Every structure is written in C-alpha cells, then in structure tokens.
Amino acid sequence: MNIKNRKFIIRILFYMIGLLCLAFGVAFSINSKLGVSPVNSLPYIISLITGNEVGICVIALFSFYILIQIVILRKEFKWINLTQLVFSTIFGYFVNFAKSVLGDFTIPTYAGQLCMLVISILLVALGVCLYVDVKLVNMPMEGMTAAINVKIFRKLPFHDVKVIMDCTVVVIGIMLSLMFLGGIEGIREGTVICALLVGKIMKPMQKVIVPMIEITCFQKANSVLHTHETGTAMS
Template sequence: MNKVKRYLIFFIGLFVNSLGVSLITKANLGTSPISSIPYVLSLNFSFTLGNFTIFFSIFLIFLQLCILRKNFKLEHLLQIPISILFGYFIDFTMVLLKSVNPETYVMKFVYLLIGCLILGFGVYLEVLANVAMLPGESFVRAIVNTWNREFGSTKVMFDVSMAVIAAVLSFVFAYHLDGVREGTIIAALLVGFIARFFGKKLEFVKPILFAEEYTM
C-alpha cells in the first residue's frame, strides 16, 4: 500500500513540477536551469518545450548509460516513461497557462517567484515519494556515484552548465541571448532552498502518510 502511495505522490509531484516549470517560463524572464536547453531549442525549432524536454531527457539517460556502464540497471529505464509523461505534462500546463502573459517587469517577477514556489513544492513531493528521479537528478547522481563527488556542489555545477550551454545555443541559433535570463539564476538559487524548506516544515507528514513503515 505504501508503494502505491509513494508512486501516486511522485506523479502528483511530477505534474506540480511541470506546472512550476511552465509558470516560470511564462514569466518570460528565462526558465529553470534544467529546462533552459529544451526551452532555447523550442524557441528556434518547431517542436514544443515538452517535446524537447523528452528528447533531452532521453539524451541524459544515454549519458548515464555511458557513465555507469555495467552499473546501469534496468530500473534506470523507468526514467524513459517518466520523461515522456513529464514532457506531456509541460505541454499541457503551458496550454493551461496560455492566458498568462505578464507585461510589466513587476508582474513577470511575481509569476517567476510563484513558479519557483510551485516547482520547489513539486521537488519536495518527489523527494517525499522516494521512488524515482527525473533524468537531470539521476544524471547528477550517476556522476556522484562514479567519481565520488558531493551531490550538492555537483548539482550546482550541472545547473550552471545547462544555463551556459543554453546561452551558447541561443547565440548560435538566434544570434542573441534568448531564453536564459535573470529568472534562470533566481530559479537555480531558490528552488532547492524552497524544496528543503517544505521538507523541514512538513516533516510530520511522513509518519502520517507512511504509518506502516513507522510502526514496524
């Protein structure tokens, strides 16, 4: 029963994540670091943000295979259907938010902060579920486990790398910086903090949701 609860929480978290990513994107101040490359590509090609998120996620899974080699397990392939679902969630929430087009900088900043709050809560739900990881986090974990790195600093380096690569791609395809802005940096700084905040403040939720595990 707990397993069912955990997967249900994970998929709810996945949808909340997609809603946060879409709202940050609609704020038009850049997007979250992990979505920056798919977003820049979606601005320059005919595929949607969700489509490119799926393509990029599968590429990250392939890189995990190259890094982990014999340590790459069958369970890692679960990331493929999760990535596909996440991509469709992003496109669906982008449609839901199609009327959200803030014009003033203040309103863009407000939507950005709300998006970061939602995305942080989604990350918290995924951590709470503890059954699977999105390819971005799983790729970082592969690096950490293979070369004995520290997760937090490796995640920061990964996020920075994604933003830098996205910026380079923007200049290559559009000849100017588009899709990577101050919102990308703010999201990188805030989302992890917000997720940890929810984790601390809602710590009492675990024994309630997974009572069987705490009474064994």
C-alpha cells in the same frame, strides 16, 4: 488491497503530483518572461531552434540524460531506471498541458513578473522534492545529477550538486542560443535565479516533506529525516 500495495500507490500519486507541480513551475517561468527554469531552459532553446513543441524536446533531451547516466554508472546503472523514459514522456505531456492551462496569462509590471518567477521557483522545488523523496525512480535530470554526485562530487550533498548542474545546463543553453539564434533567448535573470535558488530552497522544504512522506508512504512515524540521499531504484 494490502497496506504495502496501498503505500506503493500513494508513492506513485505523490510522484505524479511532483511532476505536475514541476510542469506548472515550467509554465509559470515561461509566462513570467524572465527566463525559463533551468531544468527546461535547454529543451526550450532546442524547441526554438528546431520548431518542435517544448514537451517533445523535453522527452528527447531527457532521453539523452539517461544515456549519460548509463555512461557514468556503467555496471552500477540499474536497468529499472529506464522507466525514466516513461515518466519523461508523461512529464513532457504535463508541460504541454500546463502551458495550455495558463495560456498567455501574465501579471503586468516587472513586480508581477517577479511574483510569477517566485511561484515558479516554489513549484519546481516542491515538484523535485516530491518525486525524489518517494524513492521510486529519479527523473532524468535528477538521475544524472545523482550519478555525477556519486561518481564525481562525492563529498557534496545532492542539493548543492543540483545547483552546479542547473548552472551548467543554463550555460550550455546560452551557448546554443548564441550559436543558432543569434542572441540569448529564453534565458534571463529568472533562469539564473532559479538555478541558484531551487536547490537551496529544497533543503528547508525537505525538512517538512521528507518526514510527511516517510509517515505516509513508508510507515516510519517515529523517524524524522534531516538528511536525504536520492534513490534511483524502484522498490
């Protein structure tokens, strides 16, 4: 196996680890009882409304996010990004797997819940950093965020646009919950904290992760990146 193929396999491995970290972040946020993480707040509420598993709702909603990308980018949409459907399906199963591993595990007291929330935030931020920085293909939420970043919020860095999109998803989730469930379900202070902090935590985290990935996956040992643009095309 030549170096190029080996590097590509390593990129896929990092990507999958990122998805798994994100899935466990979701599971920790659900078990914290302080609110589901923003990226999965909407799928979680839809699962409560429809009675389907969270993982199935993740796959369905993420497919809708891909459709939004196509509408926003039009001719600029690269059809290789339809592979997001494959990774969305894998992520959906990862979420169900993470939930089965954690089961009903919780840490007693409000301080314990906050501890679980912190773990969730760190895992979500780490997961997003890993699968975005290997520059294979974005997950649908980040792909949609990147498309909006390119077409609407052109002057803002990606992590700031992510904060905006996370908050938007949370607001939509609250509206659906009030309309169909008669109250706010799955969204609490933890969801809002995640929406505000994940994007911010990604910025310092990427200062460590990006150079590591550049060296490991792209053979740029002398390159230290301080800024990051998300890639949407599989190379």
